[in-house]
Amino acid sequence: MGSGILFSYPQLATLAGLQGVIVYAISSACPLMIFAFLAPIIRRKCPEGFVLTEWTRQRYGIVTALYLGGLTLLTLFLYMVAELSAIGQVVGALTGLDGLPVVIVECIVTTAYTCMLPAPDEVFAVRYRFVDNITPLALGGFKISFVTDNIQGAMICCLILIATITIGAKTDIRPELIADSGLLNSSLIGWQIIYILPVAILTNDFFLANYWLRAFASKTDKDLWIGISAAMIVILVVLTLVGFTGLIAVWSGAFPGDPPMEDGSVAFFLLLEKLPNWVVGIVLVMSVCLSTAAFDSLQSAMVSSASNDIFRNRLNIWWIRGAVVLVIIPVVVLALKAPSILQIYLISDLLSAATIPVLMLGLSERFYWWRGFEVLVGGLGGILTVFIFGTVYYGDARLGGELILLEQGLYTGDWGAFGAFIAAPLGGLLWGFVALALRLAVQLVLSRVRGTRFDALDYPFLVPQEDSDALAAETNDAITTKITGKFF
16 A cells, blocks of 8 residues: 555545445455465465566466566556655645655665665575564565564554544534435446456556565465455555545535535545644655555565566676666656556556456466467457457547556546456457467467477476475575476
8 A cells, every 4th residue: 555545545435435435445455365365376386486477487488477577567667656656746735845855755765775775685585485584684675675564554553543533523524415425326437446446456466576575475374364364454444444535525525625626536635624734744644654665665576576587586686776776767757747646557457457367377277278478469469459449439549549548547437447447358368369279270280391299288297396495495595497388
């Protein structure tokens, strides 16, 4: 969770009402359970893996792993842009000051303790679950990210409790506005997001390497279940409370305000204007805690993903960290120009909705013949399908292209966004099976020409894993999976 929740959740509440608040909160919290289900499975299939791309390389080959690694880095980049944009807007809305200095200070502080301080071999530590045994001097990387997450999480819970009690005690609800608002009734967007949000958030969580790092760092599967269950409950409660501020803003008359504001993303801040200044201070501190907790996790995840997924741990970690520091420059520039935080998330969601379904077919032994070529074509084909759908639906190729970027957001009152999130996964699967047919046809022709047996549908032989645990214990070096799957 980052400070962006103070914009997106109240905004949806002003549009979809109570139905939207409940659906959004549940859709954001419950998908975390997928890590409790899938992490143990991937551990068994890829014992040396610690992020999704490691299993992808073993299952689908190098090309697909690089493709997924690139999408993962792009997702982390977009999330970093959204986070800095959000905290800058929060500071501006709460204090009236320019948010740029706060953004720069946050980048410097999180970079200092995430990328600049000495750290252990992160890959080795996560893979062999030695996170708790890292020495106190090993301050850098995800270890300190874990520590700061715990501290910030405790602070956020306390601040949320204080802010909730204060808003409940100091805000006057006007009963006549409750009936007039219609926010207790169902709506078109309320029904649409029952499908859109679970698909968008569930698939996008697969691209967040910071989640996978934490999932694979758990000592046992039981610890993983306990940790994720507790996190899901806390997130569900926090997001529900934040979403309700949008309803309270409308029912108290704070939103749309005078003069009326059309953008529901400011509902939370209009509500704060009616509360004492010390409440604003608490919310500001809470926002900074949320933002730093999210941003340092994204930074450490980007370092680990780039090091392992792209360079296979062959490039010195300090070069990777230096590159991440340089990436922050365009992140800040884009964050200052980002028109909508929700739109940034939706772009990433649409990419994941097209890619993850075709990728996850490989987890099933029944799809042993599914290869990386189908995943790559399916993922790109899913995005193409969104363009085709948008062009047909709107009757305009330009609007079809804009639908890929979801420039109109979710709240257009039509079926464009809904159709996009149906077209992406279904189109991805259809293009994947078309790619499968094409690959099998090519391989059949090649086998006839070469006079060899057609073996594209043969069940693969199980290759025994090397004793990497023993080797790593002797050398203290990071070991990467030697088995590489087939792309074509």
